[in-house]
Amino acid sequence: MAVSPPPIPDFLPPLAGFRLAVASCGIKNGRRERDDLLLVEMAPETTVAGLFTRNRVQAAPVVLSRQRLAWGRARGLLVNSGNANAVTGEAGMRAALETSALAAHLIGADEHELFVASTGVIGTPLPVEQIVSEMPGMVDSLAAGGWERAARAIMTTDTFPKLASRECRIGAESVRIIGMTKGAGMIRPDMATMLAFLFTDADIASASLRTLLNRAVAGSFNAISVDGDQSTNDTMLLFASGRAGNGRVESADDPRLAEFAQALHAVCRELAQAIVRDGEGASKFVTLTVSGAAGDAEAKQVAMAIANSPLVKTALAGSDPNWGRILAAAGYAGVGFDPGALSLWLGEVLVVERGQLANTYEEARGAAVMAAAEIAIRLDLGGGAGTSTVWTCDLTHDYITINADYRT
Amino acid sequence: MAVSPPPIPDFLPPLAGFRLAVASCGIKNGRRERDDLLLVEMAPETTVAGLFTRNRVQAAPVVLSRQRLAWGRARGLLVNSGNANAVTGEAGMRAALETSALAAHLIGADEHELFVASTGVIGTPLPVEQIVSEMPGMVDSLAAGGWERAARAIMTTDTFPKLASRECRIGAESVRIIGMTKGAGMIRPDMATMLAFLFTDADIASASLRTLLNRAVAGSFNAISVDGDQSTNDTMLLFASGRAGNGRVESADDPRLAEFAQALHAVCRELAQAIVRDGEGASKFVTLTVSGAAGDAEAKQVAMAIANSPLVKTALAGSDPNWGRILAAAGYAGVGFDPGALSLWLGEVLVVERGQLANTYEEARGAAVMAAAEIAIRLDLGGGAGTSTVWTCDLTHDYITINADYRT
Known part of the structure; x- marks a missing residue:
């Protein structure tokens, strides 16, 4: 059994102000079996906002792109998969500088307008020569559209492109707005995704883009968990080419942006959920809602404790309605509640009612809910009005297989 | 491959003031295939100290035993495996009260001198009748010694008794001092073990016992992790019968207790390590030391982040010297450090030196260290004098198999 991937949008049109190219450089192991390099060229005056991992150990491209965000302008994005360029010391930073400098030169941009991102194995030197030698040809082949091929080029352990x-x-x-993301493991909030890129032809000032992005991420990329591990490379960038001609919007709270903010949130949520659906080894997609907490933050803290519990995740894998583990995980979330006030539903089935097994509960009904590939779990803490929904997946044999020997 | 279990002490002598009995009640599934009930009778004037889970959801026996600790005296301990008597509501508390009242009556003790502990499945009613019907026979069979059989009676998914x-x-x-413990999953600090019982014939006031126990636990049971899950039933009790005739020691800082404190710590460390060695599905036993932190607490925080990382644990399972994952986990521990000052050793092999791959490092040497069943990992943060050692195991297919369908 596996979770169904979300449908790939049938046809994604070109977006005014963006041209794409991909190449196969053999970055991971020298074998040019798949595309592993993406270059996006952007129109002059494109604005940009971004979010990055909070890990103390940050890859060179994260450090570099974060610095460049200060200018608020973008002309290009260079992304490689297969190598994270993390924990690579000064040589890693030189590699990021060198490849981005060449890209900037070739598309006629300033260096600080060129953004970089990497994903893959940590600690291996980035094969700069292989990348550099492909770049002139890529610039020649820049073209409008080609989103799906681009989304495939940034994949690592992903099993499907996410658009x-x-x-x-x-x-x-x-x-x-067109968004793409990649990520399947090393996923947890505070920039859950490893890489996500969003493109729009709207004309919005970079400060407002930043506010809109922060708001959209709270209920999407920061509300998912696959394994609770956090990457050194998480990068999320939102580019706005302004070519739609809507007239520059300066404030994120401008009422003209209401629809755009909603659309941005929808794109982020769809991409974030796609990461969970493609969670390494995942056979279940779980929507977990915690209500009745003192505040939304407390509800989210409890929801994430449950979503990250290996015992809950293995019970999900085994289609075992082991509701005791759900309550136990809630109990160690560090949030105060009255265990006698808890109620728990698996799907529509009431399992625990005010701290005790519900009289109406039958194990067979709980088991039927847990046997499905898509599962909704709701826990009510019986307290305040705080609520939160997060998405997670199960922990299976395949997760172990994928990660026990990822590098070989 | 599997971790070797620690040797069971050849012959554990009777301990003055303690008599033991076990029985087979068929608590888990009605089939009387194994011992699942332990009764320990203690001499009058036995003192007691204890520690319990910090989970908000606490089993009835935890609530009851914690209350009874206030008296500081013990005459009996009743432990069952196969059923946690957790999230069982008022009926669960009645079951704990009823079984302990009968035990107290049969050995001629006050009810508040009888301690109870349970371990096993959450949310299933405790089969009180089965337990109660065995108890008179158990009291008749109480005898000195029999430690190993007792340690076996409290096991659940454990594969060997821990003494x-x-x-x-x-x-x-x-x-x-004689100690026994059980636990293999749902293991994390703040009372890592599910159940641990320590017995001594020393004569020590209960307040001092409490201090000694707290100190011993910090560097043993609170320094291990199997899966990061925390139980609803963790219970640790230390009983002192006073029958050695050493003259009551009132203060934990009495110099006469120096040797005892050391011995208690050694027993706790050995038992805690035995839990990790028996970690569900574990094929590796890992000693992880973090040094160079601002303080010991910061060092421990980093060590536990690494010990709990699913990606580190799966790399261990695959004998993959994936040191990047170790640094990435350190990076999200929430402790400040300079990534450029990190050094990492796998065994004696220097892998990362001041933030970069060491010139002398060869992958084959790292792989050789990781292939062993016992692995030492040391991470130096390059900062202060804070240091901490924790013990953990890998995350394997067997962990999934054990936990995906634990209840059936």
Whole structure:
């Protein structure tokens, strides 16, 4: 059994102000079996906002892109898969500088307008020569569209490309957002995804982009968990080319942005859920809602403790309605509640009612819910109005197989 | 491959003031295939100290035993395996009260001198009748010694009984400590073990016992991790019968207790390590030392982040010297450090030196260290004098197999 991947959007149109190219450099092991390099060229005056991992150990491209965000402008994005360029010391930073400098030169941009991101194995030197030698040809092949091939080029252990798109209006103008992401393991909040790139033709100032991005991420990328591990490379960038001609919007709270903010949130949620659906080894997609907490933050803390519990995740893998483990995980979340006030539902089945096994509960009904590939779990703490929904997956034999020997 | 279990002490002598009995009640599934009930009778004037889970959801026996600790005296201990008597509501508390009342009555003790502990499945009613019907026969069969059979009776997914013992002196008198523990999953600090019972014939006031126990646990049971899950039933009790005749020691800082404190720590460390060695599905036993932190607490925080990382644990399972994952886990521990100052050793092999792959490092040497069943890992943060050692195991297919369908 496996979770169904979300449908890939049928046809994603070109987006004014963005041109893409991919290449196969053999970054991981020298074998040019798949695309592993993506270059996106952006129109002049493109604005940008970004979020990065909070890990103390940060890859060179994260350090570099974070610095460049201060300018608020972007002309290009260079992404490689197969090598994280993390814990690679000064040589790693030189590699990031060198490859991005060449990309900037080739598309006629300033170096600080070129953003970089890497994903893959930690601690192996980035094969700069292989990348550099492909770059002139990539610039020649830059073209509008080609989103799916781009989304495939940034994959590592992902089993399917992750794309989402929404169209909406800003004032009278129609604008579009197209997003892609990659990630399947090393996933936890505070920038859960390893890499996510969002592109829009809307015309929005970079400070406002930043606010919109923060708001969209709270209920999407920061509300998922696969394994509780946090990457050194998490990078999320939102680029706005302004080519829709909607007239620059300066404030994130401008009422003209209401529809755009909603669309951005929808794209982020769809991409974040796609990561969980593709969670390493995942056979279940779980929507976990905690209500009745003092506040939303407390609800989320309890939800994440449950979502990260190996015993809950293995019970999910075994289709075992082991509700005791769910309550036990809630109990160590570090949030105060009255165990006698807890109620728990598996799907529509009431399992625990005010701290005790519900009279109406039958194990067979709980087991039927847990046997499905898509499972909804709701825990009510019986306290305040705080609520939170997070998405997670199960912990299976395949997770072990994928990760016990990832590098060989 | 599997971790070798620690040797079971050849012959554990009877301990003055303690008599034991076990029985087979068919608690888990009605089939009387193994011992699942332990009764320990203690001499009058036995003192007691204890520690319990910090989980918000606490089993009835935890609530009851914690209350009874206030008296500081013990005459009996009743332990069952196969059923945790957790999340069982008022009926669960009645079951704990009823079984302990009968035990107290049969051995002629006050009810508040009878301690109870349970371990096993959560949320299933405790089969009180089965337990109660065995108890008179058990009281008749109480006898000195029988430690190994007792240690086997409290096992659940454990694959071997866990016992440790030390002899030492208090003043001129020789005293002994015998400890037993059970636990293999749902293991994390803040009472890592599910159940641990320590017995000594020393004569020590209960307040001092409490201090000694707290000190011994910090560097043993609270320094291990199997899966990061925390139980609803963790219970640790230390009983002192006083029958060694060393003359009551009132203060934990009495110099006469120096040897005893050391011996207690040694017993706790040996038992805690035995839990890790028997970690569900474990094929590796890992000693992880973090040094160079601002303080010991910071060092421990980093060590536990590494010990709990699923990606580190799966790399261990695959004998993959994936040192990048170790640094990445350190990076999200929430402790400040300079990534450029990190050094990492696998066994005696220097892998990372001041933030970069060591010039002398060869992958084959790292792989050789990781292939062993016992692995030492040391991470130096390059900062202060804080240091901490914790013990953990790998995350294997067998962990999934054991936990995906524990209840059936």
